[in-house]
Amino acid sequence: MADKITIGELHLSGCTGCLVTLADNYEGLFKLLDDYAELVYALTLVDVRHVPEMDVCLVEGSCCLNDEISVEELKEARAKSAVLVAYGACAAYGNITRFCRGGQWNQPGQEAFVPISEVVDVDLYLPSCPPCPQAIRNIAVMAYLLLKGNDEQKQLATAYLKPLMQLAQRGNEACGCDLMYDVINQGLCMGCGTCAGTCPVRAITMEYGKPNVNRDLCIKCGACYSQCPRSWFNFDVMNNYEGIIDAINGAMK
Amino acid sequence: MDVLGNYKSVISARSADKDIQKKAQDGGIVTTLFAYALEEGIIDGAIVAGPSDEPWKPKPMVVTTKEELLAAAGTRYTISPNLQLIKEATRSYGLDRVGIVGTPCQVQATRKCQLYPIGMRDVDDKIALVLGIYCMENLSYQALEAIVEDHCNQKMESVKKMDIGKGKFTVYTERGAVSQMPLKYIHKYVQPGCHVCLDYVANLADISTGSVGSPDGWSTVFVRSNKGNAVWDGAMAAGLFETKDMADVKPGLDLVKKLATEKITKNQKHVDERKSFGLKSDGTPKALRNPYETP
């Protein structure tokens, strides 16, 4: 027990789909909770009322600036956790809440929703709507290795988590347009089609080998850009893909 | 990592299947391995570059039979966004064990989907066999048209086979004509994104293959991962390939290594030049983005 890391989930303006994603590791979630992580906070699952100290805090949902409690809890979570993760597209990029503009009963004044990095510093992004069970599993295992592992494991975990930390530094605006601004316009697109494959709303089609984004369909989740192999491709980790997949599978056995 | 990537063995090989030999680009390694993997239940479908309604324009598709594999055999020297189907293959197609073939960049994309699944739920462990094909560079469809119809003076629909080798782009027509363009004219047609590509022989595939290094009709094959090794051993035991020791074939592994080194050196230079592409007001260089360093 003492060797586990402590994890919590702070639920802001989200849909709980990110938390469901964690649960969709099925028996893998029990393995994580048995061996690697103590779930110390998550209003959906744990009867702990106030934000406690945590090694890793997963924040789901964006932050409503017109809701005092949301802002306070987010700041408290920042102060009390070593690693703060924007878990899912709403926390990282605003996602569907980017389109909020108030005017609905019974809080018509709740109109300003921001990605959490507008309010607090964020250490790591896990974009997409929904995120993948396999990704949050990987991050949990790597966070454990980072905090509790030997030197070699720490090194692996640092290398693995680095691009997700860099993503948090890059900014909090996401859109299918990222493929234009930061891939095609930069002369980096090679037409693999990953972006079209990953988009949850099928807003991207491949026209003569290049992505074409239907921007009125796009919900601004950030999956296409993050999954694109030309947003980042860290050879130090990728070249060792077989070893890393084996290590994660081994940890989950 | 070496320019040829990690591998367990390298062999010169061709399919023993006459139907495949007839339709395949080189030794028919890809088609034969997928057909074998389908039959053995190693995969239950494969994502390949199939035919479309425009001549020589590939269409990514999920195939589940040898007939469909044969229809997709051969190289199309233009972009086929095979990764477009990697999630869908596990959804409406209902596959549990997905095979995929792709150029080195597509193999990289596949590994990124496995290691960092962002919007790729339940994909990572359903990728059962990744076959890579060597790739020096790729062309847009319009670029391919310009080469075939202008430089080689042939109609796209009359072409039976296209091939790059020995410094030439060659098209063979259905009625037997052969037209060529010297490869030195290809530069302006190359897809810009290929200039930052640092992989020639699909280093991250389970098994990768290409024509260079082996005689016409034969392929050079790298068996790389544990999974690739098991599949290759199985296919060999089933008698599906004729093989030659790589040391005995001409031009051999040295040429593969030379071309890989040339590609990577040239493109690494391009990646480095991007760092000082522009100019800041203080006189220091302004960089274009480098995907190998930060997102």
Ligand SMILES: Cc1cc2nc3c(=O)[nH]c(=O)nc-3n(C[C@H](O)[C@H](O)[C@H](O)COP(=O)(O)OP(=O)(O)OC[C@H]3O[C@@H](n4cnc5c(N)ncnc54)[C@H](O)[C@@H]3O)c2cc1C
């Ligand atoms: C753009 C490009 C550049 C290449 N450059 C080189 C090179 O420099 N040196 C070298 O030795 N080999 C190169 N190749 C590989 C070579 O042309 C053959 O594809 C390879 O040897 C496999 O032949 P095979 O007989 O084993 O495969 P086959 O049995 O003929 O099967 C080929 C498979 O490749 C798939 N395919 C065809 N076109 C594409 C495409 N555009 N994108 C993704 N998949 C496709 C088909 O669906 C089929 O499944 C290149 C291939 C491409 C697509």
Ligand code: SF4
């Ligand atoms: S994933 Fe990236 S490189 Fe691939 S087609 Fe989309 S934008 Fe281009």
Ligand code: SF4
């Ligand atoms: S295009 Fe699709 S994947 Fe990209 S940000 Fe929009 S919704 Fe997300």
Ligand code: SF4
């Ligand atoms: S040169 Fe590289 S980027 Fe271009 S198609 Fe080939 S593998 Fe992809």
